[in-house]
Amino acid sequence: MKVTDIHAKKNKALILLLLCILLLVSAFAGILFGSVFLHPSEILHALTAKCTDSTAYTLITAVRIPRVLGGCFAGIGLACAGVILQGVMNNSLASPNTIGVNSGSGFGVMLAMMLFPAHPDLLPPFAFCGALVTCLFVFALAYLADSSRTTIVLAGITISSFFNAGINTLKLLDTEISINLTSFMIGSLSGLALRKLLLPCTCILAAFCLSLLFARSLNLLGLGDDIARSLGLRVSFTRFLLLVLASVMAGCVVSYAGLLSFVGLIVPHICRQLFGNDARFLLPCSALLGGSFVLLCDLAGRVLFAPFELPAGILMAFIGGPFFLYLLLKKKGGRRINA
Secondary structure, three states, rough: OOOOOHHHHHHHHHHHHHHHHHHHEEEHHHHHHHOOOHHHHHHHHHOOOOOOOOOHHHHHHHHOOOHHHHHHHHHHHHHHHHHHHHHHHOOOOOOOOOOOHHHHHHHHHHHHHHHHHOOHHHHHHHHHHHHHHHHHHHHHHHHHHOOHHHHHHHHHHHHHHHHHHHHHHHHHHHHHOOHHHHHHHHHOOOOOOOOHHHHHHHHHHHHHHHHHHOOHHHHHHHOHHHHHOOOOOOOOOOOHHHHHHHHHHHHHHHHOOOOOOOHHHHHHHHHHHHHHHOOHHHHHHHHHHHHHHHHHHHHHHHHHOOOOOHHHHHHHHHHHHHHHHHHHHHEEEEEEEOO
């Protein structure tokens, strides 16, 4: 093995370690800070003492821990879905937000809320179906027309408009589901409960683990269909399976966090600068940084505007909008970037 390869692997291992530390620090800060500051000793005492009726214990276990877990898994799901979509569609601007996957998931969630209001467990399956239908439609459109970034973005805008119109129509038909519609459309982590997170977070974790197993296949897709087939890859089946995994992750996030935007666009591009295009490193790197990014945005919205709270989705839009324009107007933007 060459010396340069050894140094490269050590650097990647060091970056992964730093990202793990960043995620842990972000999670601890999410429990520590908020409209009410908790001293670390209070957290330790509340989690270890048998006194479960204290204010600190209730605040930590019922509010902040579910919020931190929800934010962490939201970042993991959206960032890894972005990596997969960019690789499968061979387009660096593809993400759950830009190609309309979030809007499709949102329509599925709203439809489930209207048809089965007493069954919140049905929200993740409906969100997954909405995300998968959107993914397949965009991919089919890109395949039939051309796979340029302009086609993908325009298709995403069209689909987002269509599903947003559907969401507004459902809101008019059933006024009861529009109570928390503003937070849902923006994307927020407030009001989460552990029982609400159990199913979607389990599905996100399972889909993420499966995507790691298909990291090599994702790399082969980046070489082109002909080369991938010559290397023994079942291209159509693999592409469909990866789209299913991306839909599961994006749909499950939307089912409890709403339409969080730009995580699947920003994080994969940053991680690509750190690890290159190798999905074997890009996926775990994106998962770690995605979780930290969502947690830090949520924490900033709680701390900077206390005692009021700014939803995490608004901060992400402020960050993601200029970043998207930068990618769109970059001089080398015409060159495709494979995941």
